[in-house]
Amino acid sequence: MKKDNEIRIAGFGGQGIILAGYIIGKAAAIYDDKFSTLIQSFGPEARGSSCAAQVIISESQILYPYIVKPNIAMLMSKDAYERFGGELTDGDIMLIEKDLVQPKKNGKKISVYAIPATRLAEEMGRKIVTNIIMVGFFSAITQITSYEATRKAVESSVPPGTQELNLKAFETGYNYGKKLLSSSEKNVA
Amino acid sequence: MKAAEVEEIQKKPKTRKTKSVEEEHPLEKWLRMDRMPHIWCSTCGIGTAVTCFIEAIKKTTLAREDICVVSGIGCSGRIAGYIKQDSFHTTHGRAIPFAVGLKLANPKLKVVVFSGDGDLSSIGGNHLIHTARRNLDITVLCINNFIYAMTGGQVAPTTPPTAIATTTPYGNYEHPFNLPALAAACGAVYVARWTALHVRRLTNSMAEALQKKGFSFVEIICPCTTLYARKNKLGSGLDLMKFYHDNSVIVNGADPREVDIQFQSEIKVGKFIDVDKPTYLDSYNTYMKTKLGDKFKPYGVTDEERQ
Amino acid sequence: MKADPAGVLTGVHYLDGDKACAEGGLAAGCRFFAGYPITPSTEVAERVSERFPYMGGMFIQMEDELASMAAILGGSWAGVKSMTVTSGPGFSLMMENIGLGAMLETPCVVVNVQRGGPSTGLPTLPGQADMMQARWGSHGDYRLIALSPNSPQECFDLTITAFNFSEKYRVPVLFMMDECVGHMTEKVVIPEADKIDLTERRYTKKKPGEYLPYAYGEDLIPDMAKAGDGHFFHVTGLTHDERGYPDMTWEMQEKCVHRLIDKIDKNVDEIFMIEEENMDKAEVVVISYGITSRVALRGIQLAEQAGMKNIGRMRLITVWPFPEKRIRELAKKVKAFVVPEMNYGQMVLEVERCAGGQCKTILVPHGGGTVHKPETIYQAIKEAYK
Ligand SMILES: Cc1ncc(C[n+]2csc(CCOP(=O)(O)OP(=O)(O)O)c2C)c(N)n1
Ligand code: SF4
Ligand SMILES: [Mg+2]
Numbered sequence: 005m006k007k008d009n010e011i012r013i014a015g016f017g018g019q020g021i022i023l024a025g026y027i028i029g030k031a032a033a034i035y036d037d038k039f040s041t042l043i044q045s046f047g048p049e050a051r052g053s054s055c056a057a058q059v060i061i062s063e064s065q066i067l068y069p070y071i072v073k074p075n076i077a078m079l080m081s082k083d084a085y086e087r088f089g090g091e092l093t094d095g096d097i098m099l100i101e102k103d104l105v106q107p108k109k110n111g112k113k114i115s116v117y118a119i120p121a122t123r124l125a126e127e128m129g130r131k132i133v134t135n136i137i138m139v140g141f142f143s144a145i146t147q148i149t150s151y152e153a154t155r156k157a158v159e160s161s162v163p164p165g166t167q168e169l170n171l172k173a174f175e176t177g178y179n180y181g182k183k184l185l186s187s188s189e190k191n192v193a
Numbered sequence: 194m195k196a197a198e199v200e201e202i203q204k205k206p207k208t209r210k211t212k213s214v215e216e217e218h219p220l221e222k223w224l225r226m227d228r229m230p231h232i233w234c235s236t237c238g239i240g241t242a243v244t245c246f247i248e249a250i251k252k253t254t255l256a257r258e259d260i261c262v263v264s265g266i267g268c269s270g271r272i273a274g275y276i277k278q279d280s281f282h283t284t285h286g287r288a289i290p291f292a293v294g295l296k297l298a299n300p301k302l303k304v305v306v307f308s309g310d311g312d313l314s315s316i317g318g319n320h321l322i323h324t325a326r327r328n329l330d331i332t333v334l335c336i337n338n339f340i341y342a343m344t345g346g347q348v349a350p351t352t353p354p355t356a357i358a359t360t361t362p363y364g365n366y367e368h369p370f371n372l373p374a375l376a377a378a379c380g381a382v383y384v385a386r387w388t389a390l391h392v393r394r395l396t397n398s399m400a401e402a403l404q405k406k407g408f409s410f411v412e413i414i415c416p417c418t419t420l421y422a423r424k425n426k427l428g429s430g431l432d433l434m435k436f437y438h439d440n441s442v443i444v445n446g447a448d449p450r451e452v453d454i455q456f457q458s459e460i461k462v463g464k465f466i467d468v469d470k471p472t473y474l475d476s477y478n479t480y481m482k483t484k485l486g487d488k489f490k491p492y493g494v495t496d497e498e499r500q
Numbered sequence: 501m502k503a504d505p506a507g508v509l510t511g512v513h514y515l516d517g518d519k520a521c522a523e524g525g526l527a528a529g530c531r532f533f534a535g536y537p538i539t540p541s542t543e544v545a546e547r548v549s550e551r552f553p554y555m556g557g558m559f560i561q562m563e564d565e566l567a568s569m570a571a572i573l574g575g576s577w578a579g580v581k582s583m584t585v586t587s588g589p590g591f592s593l594m595m596e597n598i599g600l601g602a603m604l605e606t607p608c609v610v611v612n613v614q615r616g617g618p619s620t621g622l623p624t625l626p627g628q629a630d631m632m633q634a635r636w637g638s639h640g641d642y643r644l645i646a647l648s649p650n651s652p653q654e655c656f657d658l659t660i661t662a663f664n665f666s667e668k669y670r671v672p673v674l675f676m677m678d679e680c681v682g683h684m685t686e687k688v689v690i691p692e693a694d695k696i697d698l699t700e701r702r703y704t705k706k707k708p709g710e711y712l713p714y715a716y717g718e719d720l721i722p723d724m725a726k727a728g729d730g731h732f733f734h735v736t737g738l739t740h741d742e743r744g745y746p747d748m749t750w751e752m753q754e755k756c757v758h759r760l761i762d763k764i765d766k767n768v769d770e771i772f773m774i775e776e777e778n779m780d781k782a783e784v785v786v787i788s789y790g791i792t793s794r795v796a797l798r799g800i801q802l803a804e805q806a807g808m809k810n811i812g813r814m815r816l817i818t819v820w821p822f823p824e825k826r827i828r829e830l831a832k833k834v835k836a837f838v839v840p841e842m843n844y845g846q847m848v849l850e851v852e853r854c855a856g857g858q859c860k861t862i863l864v865p866h867g868g869g870t871v872h873k874p875e876t877i878y879q880a881i882k883e884a885y886k
């Protein structure tokens with residue numbers, strides 16, 4: 005059995021963390037024809053201004069609904085990094101918001117990919133699309149959700165009238181990821 | 194005016210006396226005769242209020258089958274059981290929310306809550322104030338006998354200061370509710386108070402309330418001879434009627450805040466509030482229409498009516 | 501009868517259990533909703549309030565749960581399918597009028613998205629500790645139906661079933677979700693309206709004057725009337741006769757209450773919904789419901805990997821009435837029942853009672869707040885196997 009992908013997404017309120025998780029989960033479950041379960045964290049870890057979601061993506065029905073040990077983390081704030089960064093181990097992937105998270109070396113072989121998503125969003129004139137840039141970045145780097153599926157999931161999940169902007173944001177993140185992979189400008193923390 | 198009241202008192206016992214058991218009761222069509230005799234004590238005022246209510250229905254142009262009666266629990270709560278309409282005897286305090294469900298699910302109905310002071314203003318007080326606030330289009334008729342009668346005479350939120358109840362054996366030291374002020378403050382569009390003596394005015398008021406669009410509230414000061422009167426040594430049913438006669442003052446349009454009742458004090462009666470404002474459902478339909486336009490499907494309106 | 505397309509959001513969606521439950525209600529034809537916000541159930545109410553204006557439904561946020569429950573009974577008697585949604589503290593407040601619903605025989609659906617208790621407990625985290633309250637929470641004797649979904653898809657599908665049962669048997673149906681299922685987002689397929697079968701209420705064909713609200717035939721379920729049809733009927737929470745009139749004698753109590761019980765008990769075979777797997781050779785049977793049934797399956801897989809092959813799996817979809825007969829049958833054949841649940845022993849009491857000492861019954865308790873660890877269930881299976 006192929007191992008499930010357990011994805012932690014975290015940041016602060018207003019960054020669209022839950023929607024990012026929703027889009028990734030939806031891409032997998034509906035457009036990639038896999039199974040996925042999204043859980044928004046309502047527990048103690050959701051206190052204050054922090055916000056977290058967990059997505060499990062699998063080839064078969066997901067039985068245990070929570071993340072046991074994430075193999076992917078998408079962290080969009082310092083707080084999120086400090087809280088969840090330590091969960092990853094050798095071989096795992098960490099996606100971070102470049103300007104908000106400064107990863108420290110901890111001896112583990114984790115592939116760290118950084119994107120200045122907030123800055124890119126601001127350049128597009130809409131800070132609100134930061135999360136969609138991250139989603140595009142996620143798809144490009146991890147390939148867990150395909151380009152096509154993720155794109156469709158973005159399109160069908162954002163408010164009517166904002167599709168064009170959001171798809172542009174998605175492409176921005178996706179292309180940034182692709183470029184990063186080819187230039188292999190990644191960090192091993 | 195006074196003379197008319199006196200007439201009312203005098204007429205009452207007479208008509209009662211001349212009525213024989215075999216004769217068809219004038220309210221036969223409107224009461225569940227197969228449930229008689231009712232449970233109320235003789236000289237209890239609840240029966241009078243029921244009679245007034247039926248006379249009030251007759252005065253309106255409402256279709257009879259549209260009128261539903263909902264009661265809670267108590268002596269007054271038994272009213273629903275005797276009136277031959279679609280009638281619902283629910284739980285203590287919850288007659289109003291049950292009625293809200295009936296009304297909203299079928300806005301064509303004229304839903305009347307007929308219940309006691311304890312039921313409506315104590316355990317059900319929250320529903321009373323919120324349903325008035327929403328101006329939900331129902332009529333609430335409240336039998337105020339100043340006491341929890343069915344359970345044997347305990348203090349109620351309406352018990353006047355110093356009055357004796359079984360749980361205030363030395364007299365009541367709480368501040369009571371002034372029900373018209375409460376209903377008015379919460380947003381009722383029609384508020385009146387009469388005593389069980391004022392049958393003609395009470396009937397007219399009930400008819401007005403039934404035809405009023407929005408939350409209408411009529412308080413009926415009612416003798417509970419068995420408990421309230423006895424515990425407080427107020428005499429017989431007739432003595433109480435006399436008391437109402439001598440001590441009630443009609444002040445139509447009075448500021449409801451000024452109609453509170455002290456123990457055996459003057460009782461201000463009359464129609465206090467009669468104003469117009471959109472009902473819950475009207476507000477909903479109008480507001481949603483402006484927000485959602487043609488996509489909005491108004492509630493309680495058939496497709497033809499909408500055209 | 502088929503569903504009204506206006507309420508059916510046909511398509512493939514990615515929805516959480518709460519929203520799926522709301523969609524199930526709309527598809528089932530619910531057009532009156534009264535509720536009071538409480539985590540983790542609020543999303544159901546929010547969804548309904550958003551969707552109703554487009555289909556001619558009436559949503560009202562009542563002043564509390566006492567009011568919500570009373571209001572949906574009123575809504576139902578006005579002839580409109582009605583539902584409310586709550587969680588533990590609100591469920592407690594609804595109990596008295598759930599009893600009124602049982603006594604008046606009022607179709608309606610009450611959703612409880614269970615959180616950890618007692619009291620305010622764990623508002624944002626799951627529990628399954630209201631299962632006995634669902635069975636016995638209102639005073640007096642009565643029977644209701646309770647269902648337990650284990651995925652957002654089932655939150656949709658089974659809300660429709662809940663409405664169908666409530667209309668057919670004229671009882672409040674309790675829809676016992678939990679926070680985990682309610683807040684978990686998964687794929688939910690909503691079929692076309694003409695693929696959704698609805699059970700319609702059986703209204704009386706009697707003319708006004710002839711109708712008796714509690715006269716019944718062979719199936720023990722009286723025909724209903726609705727307010728405004730001119731029958732001038734009366735119903736009461738007091739013990740009553742066929743006319744709906746109070747008759748507070750022990751003889752009438754026997755007749756009235758006994759029928760409330762019989763109309764469910766005699767139809768258990770139709771109401772039971774259980775999922776079974778690997779029962780033929782089962783030595784140990786794991787019985788679970790709701791989200792725990794998924795975690796339990798993971799526990800079973802672990803046990804199977806460890807070489808224990810004869811593990812049966814039973815999932816209660818209908819939790820009340822309880823599948824007594826089936827458990828009794830199995831108790832004769834198996835070594836043990838293993839019952840994981842997110843409480844300190846509720847449904848296990850029923851299993852144990854039905855097992856009648858013929859086999860072991862092992863509870864795998866959990867206080868709620870999160871789900872069981874599959875390993876814990878696996879350990880219990882191992883224990884049972886001995
Ligand atoms: C939940 C609940 N609590 C208490 C009671 C007992 N109870 C029945 S009637 C009543 C008081 C009724 O007083 P009121 O509404 O003034 O009616 P009255 O009998 O005076 O007409 C009480 C406390 C009940 N039936 N239900
Ligand atoms: S106890 Fe009082 S309120 Fe009740 S029926 Fe007798 S007189 Fe009326
Ligand atoms: Mg009273």
